[in-house]
Amino acid sequence: MARVVTPRSDDFPRWFQDVLxxxxxxxxxxxxxxxxxxPTGYAIWERMQSEMDDRIKAxxxxxxxxxxxxxxxxxxxxxxxxxxxxxxxxxxxxxGGKELAEPxxxxxTSETVIGEYMAKWVSSHRDLPLLLxxxxxxxxxxxRPRLLLRTTEFLWQEGHTAHATEDDARRYARRILHDVYEDFMRTVLAMPVVVGRKTARERFAGATNTYTLEGMMGDGKALQMGTSHELGQNFAKAFNIVFSNQDGVQEHAWTTSWGSSTRMLGGLIMCHGDDAGLRVPPRAAATQALVTVVKAGEGVLAAAAQVRDELRAAGVRVALDDRVDTPFGRRAVDAELKGFPVRIEVGPRDLAAGNVVLVRRFDGTKAPVELNAIVKIVVEALARDQQALYDEALARRTSNTVEVKTAEDAVAAALDGKWARVPWSTMGAEGEATANRAGVTVRCLVRPDNTVPDSEDEPGVVAYVARSY
Amino acid sequence: MARVVTPRSDDFPRWFQDVLxxxxxxxxxxxxxxxxxxPTGYAIWERMQSEMDDRIKAxxxxxxxxxxxxxxxxxxxxxxxxxxxxxxxxxxxxxGGKELAEPxxxxxTSETVIGEYMAKWVSSHRDLPLLLxxxxxxxxxxxRPRLLLRTTEFLWQEGHTAHATEDDARRYARRILHDVYEDFMRTVLAMPVVVGRKTARERFAGATNTYTLEGMMGDGKALQMGTSHELGQNFAKAFNIVFSNQDGVQEHAWTTSWGSSTRMLGGLIMCHGDDAGLRVPPRAAATQALVTVVKAGEGVLAAAAQVRDELRAAGVRVALDDRVDTPFGRRAVDAELKGFPVRIEVGPRDLAAGNVVLVRRFDGTKAPVELNAIVKIVVEALARDQQALYDEALARRTSNTVEVKTAEDAVAAALDGKWARVPWSTMGAEGEATANRAGVTVRCLVRPDNTVPDSEDEPGVVAYVARSY
Structure with a gap:
């Protein structure tokens, strides 16, 4: 089979462009x-939006x-x-054809305009929290734009909330971090993100604290997948978001903001993709199962349609490819490229034996399956491969992460395509500045057990150091 | 009860602003x-998007x-x-801080940029139709901006398709018109739109033919709720959208575009709203039933939560208002304003008799309902009031539409707040120009039986003439 995309090991950025x-x-x-x-990319983004939106509303x-x-x-x-x-x-x-009085x-991002309206809508502690x-x-x-990862225009969700106390704002920023972003990325995107705090240098412009979720891509680089910010009273003071507290005293609110974007679609591809194209985790896939008619033949189309209908009835997102006037090989390559989690090939020869062929995109395995067992087998394969993609990504992250003792070793490891864990007390802001000059950044700060520290001054805090997109 | 909004009969535009x-x-x-x-408006827009998107994909x-x-x-x-x-x-x-080389x-609207990409993606008749x-x-x-109706920025869907033949493009533009827009507006928005062709004067800039759906507002004016355009080969020629046909000959494609926007949200409100606020049709409502705790009391909150859970289990979109520290009267006014189709009031006194109170927003009726019958009664009320809103709007349109014989009478009727039906053969482009000068437009052309004519030259074509937003 002709090579369709540049192999990842030859040139990872070129592979990414080819795949897109x-x-x-x-x-x-x-x-x-x-x-x-x-449409192929947007259908995945719609799935991501739907899963995220449910969590945001919850x-x-x-x-x-x-x-x-x-x-x-x-x-x-x-x-x-x-x-x-x-x-x-x-x-x-x-x-409208005229120069504007004020450009x-x-x-x-919308902190400013939303701050202006929060100030109008909030007057009492009863109006808080305001969660938008x-x-x-x-x-x-x-x-230096790069498709999907760093584009002049991108699509995202941005959350903006106002709270009566610093503590309530902090708890909400962390609730979003864990219950929305981390849960979504782990369970839907099958990505074992590292969740931590940004250093002061890496904070959002205007934030008092930024939390982040970092994913490891196929080349070992880090990608920031989402952030959640505590904004203190900075925007409340700038936009006069004031409420009367329970004692009737006027106070400035405490605000948060949090965002995740179409960059996640790039991250999903760079995390799970292989030399044949995308591998979309079943929960993120708009089409989880593609039923493919191999070629025309007695009862083939009817059997394929039946498989599709049975899968759909079982809650599987399924599509039927019956374009028998397009060569089967070309359609198979296209399906690999687009990363449908499983394919069910329906052809005259297998069908005569009462079988169809199940092809799993995760590892490329093909196996005949009895026609009347296909629904059960597909449902099992989707659950298994969702987990398998996560396990594979976690294994890569684990094997590609090193523990080091000094800033110099952290930078060296990062330049070698690894993630380095180094004590923040030895790295420090000075080591961070040196690393930055070498093109390496502190991705986040975590506790030794990878949980999120309450401050960067907690004893034992560890810095993740890596190259990034 | 204090007047909350300006009555519609006093000043319809002011009523609309007050309600928003x-x-x-x-x-x-x-x-x-x-x-x-x-959020109140956006939740309705999300419901509208969801219903529209299902139809667009279908x-x-x-x-x-x-x-x-x-x-x-x-x-x-x-x-x-x-x-x-x-x-x-x-x-x-x-x-990025610099003046751009090309502004x-x-x-x-996106005909141009999408045309550019269609040209890249289409090469053979096998690539058509391309439906985006x-x-x-x-x-x-x-x-002259007006909130929701005519805003500098608005949200919408815009469809763009390319076809191999004029006939296929025409059939698709009309399929969208009827199967997506008309079906959605009638069954979800409960609006009896008139569906027809625009005159040449009212066509979209660049179209060879524009279809429209016109709704009658509470003040008798017309609102264009959506349009579907045949673009002929105009954009295909401008952007070089070319394909090789089945004989291997290069041809320009035939394109369509079609759009509907947040203006529909304004139309929904101006069609069904009354002097107490919005009346949202149940199928368009994000919250169809609001369970309201009248005041605290033995078992009241538990009963309210149970009603909510049972309604949710029955597929009703339901919310619980248990803010008993806010006066009940204020919450009731707020619920009327926001137009939730039904309210279920749960209070200690009714509950002692085994009852709750059902309030229908459609006509304001209140009736005690046995607690164990509430789900069935609510489901019936939602279906009935969806239909009742449609019937009411249709009755208004019918009684407010007049048949006239001349352009002069059509203009006079329109200036009197009515829709006039006048033979297009007597109105003509000249009558249309005169009407325009009087602030009146031809909304659309239909056949005598209100179906869509294939051309404006069909014998018997009727023009709808009205004032509009």
Whole structure:
């Protein structure tokens, strides 16, 4: 079989580009840094949205929508925020054929505009917590864009909440971190993320504390998969989000924000993909089982349709490929590229023996299965391969992570494509600055047992050091 | 009870603004013409999206995502299109701190950028039809913005398809018109829309034919609720969407586009709302039944929770209001404003008699219901009131529509707040121009039996003439 994509071991970035093109996941947009998400990619994103949205709502947040355009003056109200985002802004200067009196920026994130409305809607402690989320596009002008991972425009959800106390805000930021993001990434994306705190240097612009989830890609680099921020009273003071507490005293609220984006789709592909293309975890797959008619023959199409109907009735997301005028080999390569978790091949010869062939994308195994056992076998295979993808990714992370004692060794390990765990007390902000100059970053701080520390000063805190996307 | 909103009969536009504010549906954004969709409004929009998306997928279209930013040059490739949209464009001139070499426009619609990619993806008749849809925000700079109805930024779905023949394109544009839009509006929104063709004057910029669905609002004005366009080969020629047909000859494709937006949310409110606020049809309601604890008392909360659980188990979308520290009267007014189809009031006195109280938002009736019959009664009430809202809107449309013989009478009737049906052969393009000068438009052309004509030259074609939003 002809090579369809560059092997990962030859050139990982090229492999990624090839896979996005050949599997029809995404394409570059006409304006530099923008992207087109094609149906194959968007169907996975829709599954991700659905699973995330359920979890966000279960955490009590409500969806809303705030404007794309933000007055430039809003950004300037929070000093760190404007400093962080100014270099990345897209600015609209003309509207309706006229120059605007005040230029507006295309939202890079929505803390400012949502802060303005929170101030209008909050007056009493009874109005808190105020828990909002939106699904939206945002724009950050990228100097070195990379498809799906760092694009000028991307799709995301951004949560914004206001609370009466610092403690309540902190608990909510961590609830989102664990109950929404970590649970989603582990159970749906089959990714064993490391969950921790960002160092002061890596914090979101305007945050007092940033939590992160870091995934290891197929080349050993780290990808930040999502973040949850405590914003202290910074935005409440900048936008005057004030409430009267139970004693009737006016106080500034404590706010949080948290986001995850289409970058996760890139992470999913770079974590699980192989030299034949995508491997989509069954829970993230829009199509979990592809029933493929090998070639026309007596009763073949009817049998294939029956398999599809039975799988659908069992709750499996299934599609039927009956394009027998396209060569079977080409369709099989396409299905591998797109990463459908299982294929059920229905052809005249097997059918004569009462069988179909089950092909598992996880490991490429093919096995004949009796027609009347196919539903049970598929359901089992989907559950098993969801777990197998997770186990494989965890094994890679484990074998590719080293314990070191010094900042120098951490940087060396990272440059060698590994994740290094190093005591934060020896690394420190100074070691971090040195690492940064070498193109290596502290991805997050954790406790020795990989749980999230309450501060970076806790004894025993460990830094994960790695190269990243 | 204090008056909460301006009565519709006093000032319909003011009533609409009051309802949007008091029911917490939407708010003006900080940049003129933009909007904030609050959780109450967004939850209805999500229901609308879900119902629409199911129908779009059933019609075979796949979701994708194309960039927000479009090179200015793309717009210029189709002469009518650029002429129609130029006055409404928002233009980004600066990105990442620098002036851009070529300004980019914020998409007002995506025919152009999608045309560019269709040209890349289509080469053979086997690639057709290509059926795409996207859920996105678009920007059209509005001189006279009106919340939800005509906003500078709005949310919508836009479908874009390419076909091998004119006939196939026409059939698909009409399939979307009827199977997606009309079915959704009638069965979910409970709105008896009139479905017809636009006149040449009212066509989409770049279309060869535009189909429309027109709803009558509470004040008798018309609102265009959605449109489906045949684009002929205009965009295929402008963007070089070419395929080799079955004989190996190169041909330009035939394209369609079709869209519906958050304006439908405004239409839903202006069609069904009354002087107490929204009336949301049960199938469009995110919360169909609100279980309200009247006040604390022995077993009250437990009974309310049980009613909620039983309704949920029966497939009813239900919420529990147990905020007994907020006066019951205020909560009842709020529930009326937000238009939950039914309320179930659970209080100590009724409960002692084994009852709860069912309040139907449709007509405000209240009746005691035995606790163990509540699920059955609620399910029946939801089905009945869905139909009742439709019947009421249809009765209004019927009684508020007049048959006239001349353009003058049509204009007079429209200025009197009615819809006029007038023979298109007597109205004609000249009568239409006169009507436009009087602030009245031809909403659409239909056959005498209200079906959609194949051309405006069919004998007996009737024009609907009305004022509109």
């Amino acid at each position: 093109a050949k599997a029809e996941v995404a394409d570059n947009g006409p304006v530099r840094g923008t992207m087109v998400i094609r 955490a009590g947040a409500e969806n809303a929508y705030f404007p794309l355009f933000i007055p430039e003056s809003y950004l300037r109200r929070e000093a760190q925020h404007v400093e962080g985002f100014s270099p990345e802004l897209a600015v609209v200067t003309h509207g 507006v920026v295309v939202r890079p 989320n939106q699904w939206a596009n945002v724009v950050r002008w990228e100097l | 504010a008091k029911a917490e549906v939407a708010d003006n954004g900080p940049v003129r013409g933009t909007m904030v969709i609050r 019609a075979g279209a796949e979701n994708a995502y194309f960039p927000l930013f479009i090179p200015e040059s793309y717009l210029r490739r189709e002469a009518q299109h650029v002429e129609g949209f130029s006055p409404e464009l928002a233009v980004v001139t600066h990105g 980019v426009v914020v998409r007002p 849809n996207q859920w996105a925000n678009v920007v059209r700079w509005e001189l």
